[in-house]
Structures are given as structure tokens and as C-alpha cells.
Amino acid sequence: MKTKVLMAILAVVIAGLIAVPWIASYFYVFIFTEILILGLFAASFNLIFGYTGMLSFGHAAFFGIGAYATALVLIHLEWPFLVCLLVSMGASALLALMIGFLSVRLNEVYFAMLTLAFGMMVFAIAYQWRSVTNGSDGLAGFTLGSFGLGLDLTLANPSVYYHVVLGIVAIAAIVLYLICRSSFGMILKAIRQNPERVSFAGLNVRTYRLVAFVIAGTFAGLAGGLIAPFLRVASPELLHWSMSAEPILMAILGGTGFFLGPFIGSAAFVLLETWITTYTESWMLVLGIILAMMVIFFRKGLLGTAIDWWMEVKK
């Protein structure tokens, strides 16, 4: 019975998301596009944070390089959009392999500091290599061409772009979910709980951590490849450490222990920001208060708290 109810809710939610351009005010097409993209970014981060227990402060490096890769390809080569996304994923996977190789050998605060340092190095390169990245102004003024696969889609139309993002994020989320549910995902969870024990079981913890890091980076790159055409600019802010903080906040806000937690966190983050900035410019103050409350009183995040409550009531 419970499963049936939940499946029905799931179907309604998916239908609702598909119908956003027709049922919500036009502005929310942009809001939901942003929620989906940042949700994927946060979900990719949660693979290493919530599942594997590695707190990275440099995840924006992969998000940003994905954005720059798509922007550069659109400006100089004008390849189809799907190919841009593949380039973004390839570029971020390569970068994640390099940074991960040097970082995963360390634990806890040392890992966090190292990823922060590498993230800032990538930021500095984007900021200073003016001839390629256009420095602090970032890359702008690119046009969206064809989608690829012979599909005739007008990507510059925000509703069309929203549906494209919805489709791609849904596929990416399913793949990430399958990874989390696989035996590989189980080992990651075990590493978070007790790395020594996993090690004694004969598994190479470092390799597992590296693979998780690269997968997370690749999906962050995909999210970055989606954000550049949406924002119409790939700027160094996308690579800045403060951008690395966003998936952390979103994951904690939504609930790190659940696969869809980061998506809920992203929705809460973006919607609150939109609504609060209408009334006051001090949105960060409000966010800070909410986060402090979450960590003190609702450590499982919005989703975890909601599920606990539902389980209590629905007994």
C-alpha cells in the first residue's frame, strides 16, 4: 500500500516538473532550470560527501571547468550541444583524476585543505589567463546552436532549455542513483563508516576514493556544461571557493543521508534566495540563521526530517 502511494506521488511530481512551463509563471522556468542544475551539482558532491565521507572544498573547480569547456567549444567550434556536454564531462573527469590522485591519499581536514588549494589554483588560472578565459569578466556572448542527434530544438527558448535540462538531469540522477545502490556504492558507504575495516577486508580504499572523486567531478562537469548556456556566461565566480560551499550547504539543507536530499536542498536554497532578495539584500544573513537552525535541530536535513515525521505519523 505504502509503495503504491509513493509511486503515485512520484508520478505526480514528475508530471508536475514536466508541466512547469505551462502551469507556473514564466519566471519559474528559470528558477527550476537553476534548481535542477545546482541539484545535480550538489548530488554529485554528495557522492563523495554523504556516501564516502570526504568533505571537499574544491568541488566548484569541476563545475566551473565544465562551464568553461562548453563556453569555449560554443565560441570557437560551434559544436552541437550534446558534444559540448561530453567535452565538459571529459575535461572535468581529467581534472578530477589529477586533483583526486594528489588529494585522496589524505584524510579529514588535510583532504579538505588540499581540495581547497587546488580549487583556488584552478580559479587563479581562469582569472588570470585573459587571452583564453577573458579574465575576471568571463566568457560571454556565445550563441546556442543545434542540440545534436538530429533533433530540431531551439535551445535559446527558455522552456525548451528547461525540458532539455530536466531530461539530462533525470538521466544523470538515475545513473548516479544506480552507482550509489551498486556494490561499489555500498563499499563507499562502508568506507565512510570505517575505512580501516574496509582496508582489512582486502580492498584498496584509496582507489575507491579516487574513483568516487572522479565520478563526482564528472557529473559536476556535466552540471557546469548545463549552467553556462543557462547563465550565458562562464565566469571565474563559478570556480571560486564560495561556489564550492554551495553544494555543501545544499546537501546539509536537504539531507546528506538521502539520494534526493541535495535536490531538495537546491530547491530550498534557490527558492529562498529568490524570495528573500525581493525583500532584503541581506539574504546571506537569513541563510546563515536557517543553516544554524538546521544543524542544531534538524541534522538530517529537510528531507530526513520529513521522512522521520512521515514514518511516525503513518505507522
Place this chain on the structure above:
Amino acid sequence: MKSISIKKLMVAMTATATLGTAGISYADDPIRIGGLYILSGSAATYGEFAQKGIDLAVDEINGSGGILGRQVEMVYEDTQGKASVAIQAARKLVYSEGVDALVGLDSSGVAQGMVPTMPELQKPLIITHAATPDVTGKLCNSFTYRISVNVAQNMKAAALVAAETDATNWTTIGPDYAFGHQSWEFFGNYLKEINPDVNLMSETNFPRFGAEDFTPFIDRVMDSDAEGVLISVWGGDLVNFVRQANTRGFFEKDLEVMFTVGAATEVLTALGEEMPEGVHLSTRYWYEAYDNDINDRFVKAYLDAYGNPPSYNAEGAYAAMYAYKQAMEAAGSTEGPAVAKALSGMSMEAPNGTVTFRKGDNQAMVSPNWGVSGPMHPEHGIRTLNNLQIFDGEKVARTVEETGCKL
């Protein structure tokens, strides 16, 4: 499976919650105009001054019957000086707040990112401050207009001023983004044209926008054999820069110092006597430079309301509101494409004289002002400008062909 579905429920709840805020009516509501300015951080005074200019214009317009018989209402968003933030803010203003037109933009970097998206929004934008030549050049489009002086116009004027001095070795200190780099590029090209003997030093200085500490750059210029220095640092940065330069003895050195936006009254008010005498200062509008009724009225109203003289940013924002009034009344509607079309080639009377949006690139032919800082003004608490030069906006502008704009 169970847990996933509940999470989806949360998405559904948020989705339904958003529906409540949808829906905008048009009928006989006020005309809404969206303002996009920097309202936080080290350059926030520029946004504040623009708001003051706009408030003044809106009060006057509403007091005399509004536009097309409708009142005018402003909605502001903070761009934070970032292109991505500004683009999102513009979408919010157009699609959520239902604004009919947009004014604003303080930063060249923001303008470069945002202007290419204007045709999608189908609403006119009048830029009142951002100066990059590109937005009325290679990135131009039929929805984007600029009522303020651009870098090309101001640097042509700067080169004419620089050519009058004895300095041959020139360098620059400018913010590390489009504005700083393009100021130096255009200045250098024009100066070389006028006087091929000048030496543009390869050692240039581009501190980060919003950098607190400028002393390494100040020291570097003082240690070099530069004889002239073009400084395009602006806003709160410029205030910090001048204070630090004073303590280093920068202004005692035998240098020709040219501040490309140094006569912004925001900066002069903040600095008072700390702004040295005898340096070249420029602004896109100097409140004492224009002898006409509109300017007299504007300056008096501004002084009465706020107690300090209007800056170029206040003047640009003020004039932009009247530009919309005239264009909407000429078009007989507030429809974006119709208003944008009415702006093309339009001439209007503004505090800085007759302003015309050139048909070929939508750049207003307005005049850069250059002068040399003099004694303190007895009432206004800021430096006065001596040897004031008002350059002809059209003569210092690039030709339409040179801009690369194709409309």
C-alpha cells in the same frame, strides 16, 4: 524505493507553492521600470547615487501626470557587479515583476555578459553607467541603448588632454576587468595616433576590482620611469587608492596623473581635501559644466534633496527616465519592441544638453568632461574643476563603421 518518493513529494510541494506567486496583471497599473545597479560592496555608492537621480525624475514625472497618463514605479535588483547575477536579476524583473523597461548597469563586465541576452527579453535597456565600447559595438542589438559616455569617447578625449602635456612615458593603473584593460587599450591607440613619439610602457598595473591594498601598484609606478599615468580605478576602490597614494607621496612626484573617472562626485565627496590639487580629473557629466535651464533645475533639486552635488551616474539615471518618458509617448505604448524602436535616433533635452541616440549603434552622443582639480568648493565640500574642457560627444566618438555594430 519508498524514501525516494517522499523526496519527490517535497519537490511537488515546493512546485505548488511557487504557483501562488505567479500571475501579473497589466491593465491600468503603473508603468514599472526595473533598475539594475550595484547596491552592495565597495561600489555601492554608485547604485545609491543612480537611485537618487531616478527618484528625483520619477517624482517629477509622476507629479506632472506620469507617462501616457500612468504613474511610474521603480523595482530595483542588486547586480553585485557580477554578470551572472545581473542576467538572472533582469529575467526576474521582466518575467516575475513584469517591468516594461530596464535601466542600469555599473560595470563593463556585467554589461558584456548581459547585453547579448536583451533581445530574448524583448525589453529595452538604457545603460546609464557601464562604459565598455563593445555593447554599442560588436555586441550591439536593437534593444540596448546607452545614455552615458563610453570608454572610446572618454579615452579619445583623454588622449587629447595627455597630448598637451610633456609626458612621453605612459603607464596605467586600472581594475583587472574589461573596463581597466579597454581604457588602456583605447587610450594608448588614440595617443599613439596623435603623437607617435609617446612610449606606452609594457609594465602595466591591473589590481583586482575591489582590492583593498593598492600600495604595491603605487610603489611600482613610483619606482618606474613613467612620466604619465592613466588611472581608471573607480568607486570605493578609487577612494582607497587616493588615500594610500597620499601616504606614499605619489602626488608629490613629478607625474602627470589622469583619473578617468576621478571627478565622480561620489568619490570627491568621500575624499574631500584628500583629493590632491593639480591632477587631471574626468567625468561623464560635471554639474557645473552645462549652462541650461534643465541643468540648473536638476542641480538645484538634487542639492535641495540630498545636500551634495549630483554625480554623472545620478545624471545618467535621471536622464534615462526622461528618455523612456519621451520614447513611450512617441510610441504611444509601453510594448518593449515599440519603445526600443522609438529610442533609435531619438533626440532629447537632458541636463548635459541635447542628447541623441545615434541610429547606427544606439550610443548617445554625450560629451566627456576633463578638468584639473582646484581649490575646495566653498559650499559643496568637494574639489572644483579648473581648465574645464567639454568635448563634443560626436567628435570623440568612433564612427559607426569603427564600432563594428551592425543593427
